[in-house]
Amino acid sequence: MITKATMAQMPLSLKLGMILTMMIATMAFVSLVWTPYAVDQLNIAGRLQPLFHAQHWLGTDHFGRDILSMVMVGAQVSIAVALVAVGIGMAFGVPLGLTAAALEGTRFDDVIMRGNDLAFAFPALVIAILITAILGPSALNAIIAIGIFNIPVFARVARGGALTQWRMDYILAARVAGKSKTRISIEHILPNISTLLIVQGSIQFSLGILAEAGLSYVGLGAQPPTPSWGRMLAESQTMISFAPHLAIVPGLAIIITVLGLNLMGDGLRDWLDPRLKRDQRRQG
Numbered sequence: 001m002i003t004k005a006t007m008a009q010m011p012l013s014l015k016l017g018m019i020l021t022m023m024i025a026t027m028a029f030v031s032l033v034w035t036p037y038a039v040d041q042l043n044i045a046g047r048l049q050p051l052f053h054a055q056h057w058l059g060t061d062h063f064g065r066d067i068l069s070m071v072m073v074g075a076q077v078s079i080a081v082a083l084v085a086v087g088i089g090m091a092f093g094v095p096l097g098l099t100a101a102a103l104e105g106t107r108f109d110d111v112i113m114r115g116n117d118l119a120f121a122f123p124a125l126v127i128a129i130l131i132t133a134i135l136g137p138s139a140l141n142a143i144i145a146i147g148i149f150n151i152p153v154f155a156r157v158a159r160g161g162a163l164t165q166w167r168m169d170y171i172l173a174a175r176v177a178g179k180s181k182t183r184i185s186i187e188h189i190l191p192n193i194s195t196l197l198i199v200q201g202s203i204q205f206s207l208g209i210l211a212e213a214g215l216s217y218v219g220l221g222a223q224p225p226t227p228s229w230g231r232m233l234a235e236s237q238t239m240i241s242f243a244p245h246l247a248i249v250p251g252l253a254i255i256i257t258v259l260g261l262n263l264m265g266d267g268l269r270d271w272l273d274p275r276l277k278r279d280q281r282r283q284g
Contacts, residue, residue: 009271010267010271011266011267011270011271012267013263013264013266013267013270014263014264014266014267014268014270014271015267016260016263016267017259017260017261017262017263017264017265017266017267018260018264018267019260020256020257020259020260020263021257021260021261021264023256023260024075024079024253024256024257024260025075025079027071027072027075028072028075028076028078028079030072031069031072031073031075031076032076035066035068035069035072035073036056036057036066036068036069037056037065037066037069038069039065039066039069039070039073039225039226039227040065040225041064041065041066042063042064042065043060043063043064043065044063044064045064046060046064047060047061047062047063047064048060048061048062048239048242048243049064050243050245051245051249056068058071058245058249059243059245059246059249061232061235061236061246062235062239062243062246067232067245067246067249069227070227070232071227071229071232071249071250071253073226073227074227074228074229074232074250074253075229075253075257077139077212077222077226077227077228077229078209078212078213078228078229078254078257079209080139081139081142081143081146081208081212081221081222082146082205082206082208082209082211082212083205083208084143084147085142085143085146085147085150085204085208085211086147086150086201086204086205086208087147088143088144088147088148088150088151089147089149089150089151089153089154089204090150090154090197090201092151092154092155093150093151093152093153093154093155093157093158094154094155094158094190094197096112096151096155096158096159097112097154097155097156097157097158097159097160097161097162098158098159098162098185098186098189098190099112099185100112100113100155100159101158101159101162101163101166101185101189102162102166102181102182102184102185103181104163104166109159112155112159113156113159115152116152116155116156119149119151119152120152124146124149124207124211125211125214125215127145127148127149128142128145128146128149128211128214128215129145129214129215129218129220131144131145131148132145132215132220132221133220137219137220137221137223138221138222138223139221139222139223139226141220142211142212142215142216142220142221142222145211145215146208146211146212146215149211150204150208153200153204154197154200154204157193157196157197157200158193158196158197160196161189161192161193161196161197162185162189162193165188165189165192165193166189170188171184171188171189174187174188195268195269195272198268198272199265199268199269199272200265202261202262202264202265202268203261203262203265205261206257206258206261206262206265209254209257209258209261210254210258212228212229212230213228213229213230213233213254214230215230216228216229216230216231216234217230217231217233217234218234219231219234229250229253229254230250232246232247232249232250233247233250233251236250
């Protein structure tokens with residue numbers, strides 16, 4: 001439970017990031033049970049209504065669909081895709097990184113790191129587009145594509161953090177006590193690198209939101225009639241001169257979500273990293 005004292009110790013960036021993120025998460029949660037209109041409800045007679053319309057607060061699109069409802073459900077889609085993709089990256093990448101660190105200098109470690117280098121040689125979105133183009137356009141395939149790219153990211157972060165821990169005296173004591181490398185990795189190293197993984201998770205979450213929007217923009221993400229922020233942007237580009245709100249609203253949704261997650265990641269790093277706290281006290 002977060003107390004007032006804990007809140008007072010939080011960096012401003014973390015507080016602001018939490019507020020923005022909770023706004024989007026609340027909107028996505030509410031959309032599970034309620035939206036002003038059905039997202040597949042067409043109303044050609046009421047198409048292209050402007051912002052702040054009496055019945056449609058964020059206007060309507062070229063099919064007369066309510067933009068607020070579409071943005072709410074789009075938040076649900078973006079968060080679900082990014083969250084599951086980050087989960088895939090952690091579930092496979094962290095064990096690979098911990099194992100590579102425990103077997104430092106072996107053939108396994110070399111194979112894992114060279115595989116990471118190969119993955120990072122190509123832009124993430126290009127890899128995601130390639131995978132979804134092969135598997136076919138859908139939200140599920142977008143999750144798989146983004147999740148696959150997250151695996152080497154978490155593997156590298158976990159390996160780097162674990163290598164530092166393996167050189168600590170308490171690890172030497174655990175080895176002298178007869179504990180296996182697997183047990184040491186799970187009981188001692190994983191808890192001590194959890195901060196790194198949490199911060200990286202928030203960063204990858206924001207990148208997942210952008211990747212999902214990018215895939216949907218080119219038609220490889222969630223398919224109609226499921227709303228998607230990226231597809232809303234793609235559909236609005238030919239009407240931006242006379243109906244700019246069609247692009248502004250989903251664009252702002254993406255900006256707010258990514259900004260909130262990035263601020264939260266930076267704030268968590270500043271708050272949870274003891275080395276940064278020591279540096280701040282010295283400077284003060």
